[in-house]
Amino acid sequence: MPASPFACLLFGRAEFHESEEYQAFQFKLLAIVLVSGALFTALFLLGEFSRINPLSGSPHLYSMSAFTAAALILWGLLRGHKERFLWIAWSYECACLLEYVSALAFVPQDELRVLWFFTNIPGVYILLGQRAGAAITTLSVVGLAFGNASLSAPYSPNGLATLIVALVYQGVFFHIYGNRSLSYFARMRASHEKLHHMATHDTLTGVMNARAYYSACEHMILLGRRHGTPFSVLFVDLDHFKSVNDMHGHAAGDAVLKAVAGALRTSIRTSDALGRVGGEEFSIFLPDTDLPGALQLAETIRRGIEQLMPVIESGPLRISASIGVAECRDRGQSMQEIQRQADAAMYAAKQQGRNRVSSLSPQKSAVEPAGAIAL
Structure with missing residues (x-):
């Protein structure tokens, strides 16, 4: 079935073999995440210009502008090129971490800005795998634990403890869930390949x-x-x-x-x-x-x-x-x-x-x- 014009615009014309269905899912998800990340960050910039969510004088404005441009550039480089997936995914993750740290440091009036670290972890597990997910979870926990004191408006000890425990819980949850999901997917694919082989091959001779x-x-x-x-x-x-x-x-x-x-x-x-x-x-x-x-x-x-x-x-x-x-x-x-x-x-x-x-x-x-x- 040919792809729709919208799908061609969003993903390009990257082709995947039927055995690469999970890679195709990751590729399309990354493209959607890149575009969504750019659009939602642009909404925050629009909030500044419309004075609905003012950040006047904050260096974070420059960080958001750079992040929006970087996300769009990475999306343009990804379209139609599945071989670029890994380094683009890691590049975007690095850009995300810098953006979240910038918000944490330069937008003290936003008490909920730490939530971006929570939204980041599921995406890392899905796009980059369990090792990357565990590494980013550990980096986020250690960064918050030792960097909180340097913030202009640090979180209280109770608030910081809740944040750290919640991050660890989320990391463990997605680590287990990702492991079982990939195992289930591998078994389903093996079963599908076995059924396909049985349907297309002679049982006696194997041809x-x-x-x-x-x-x-x-x-x-x-x-x-x-x-x-x-x-x-x-x-x-x-x-x-x-x-x-x-x-x-x-x-x-x-x-x-x-x-x-x-x-x-x-x-x-x-x-x-x-x-x-x-x-x-x-x-x-x-x-x-x-x-x-x-x-x-x-x-x-x-x-x-x-x-x-x-x-x-x-x-x-x-x-x-x-x-x-x-x-x-x-x-x-x-x-x-x-x-x-x-x-x-x-x-x-x-x-x-x-x-x-x-x-x-x-x-x-x-x-x-x-x-x-x-x-």
Whole structure:
């Protein structure tokens, strides 16, 4: 879903992976805090100019002006740049502490100015983590305890004790809450990833199931068309697999499928897509790969399967596969059309005696793989 114009204005066009949802939350929260901090401080300046909240002659006026400008500058630097999050968050925290100390020192008529230290702690825990939160809480407590006597209007011993105890309580509360919240979030994300993996992967072999595989292929086809790069599809079908189940049992058939899936995974690139699209049928999508390259890889895979010899109860079992290869020649072709071509090439390999690679394309590979047939 595209971002609204307001969101683009506030956050820029920073993009986050679905696994970075908490980082995305922190990034957006910091942007909101920066803008809000500038606006609310500007309201205090407006109160001075309108005489509603006069601070005439106070050096704190200059501090508020500088803080407002700094918050807006940091927001401008943050927009669209998630990699800048950490140093901008720390820069803003330092600016906040200086602003609160300025209010404490130069606005003695405001007895509640110390509340800014309390509002600061939750934000630090959320944006910068538990260690930073504990450090800022400790710094605030120590600063108030030893700096109170230097104020022109120091807090009473009872008032100071209440402030310190309340700050420590708030720090401990958010430390525990932050720890449990992050733990809960991590468990929820792990559970979501597990469910997503279960929904998109074949439970026996661990490769993508048909639905997820074809969805990934359609996405890569769009990318290939955008960049004008070729792509090919391999259709791998195990030879005489039904006889394996009939003679040795389904457990042996499962062992064969797992062994073949493992061999296929190790034979392809991380940019390729592998899916189990039928009982003993696998499909491999090869982006940025022309027909000669696909034929060469298919022959490597065929040899690898032939040499697998998975061990079952009765001993090592010799298996083989017939592989059909299709290259996309028409940029308007869908994945289903390309897959049908690879499927037809695989059946041609079966008719030619099995345990071979075949392509219906008239184009020959640059290096004809041993055992391959290009019809």
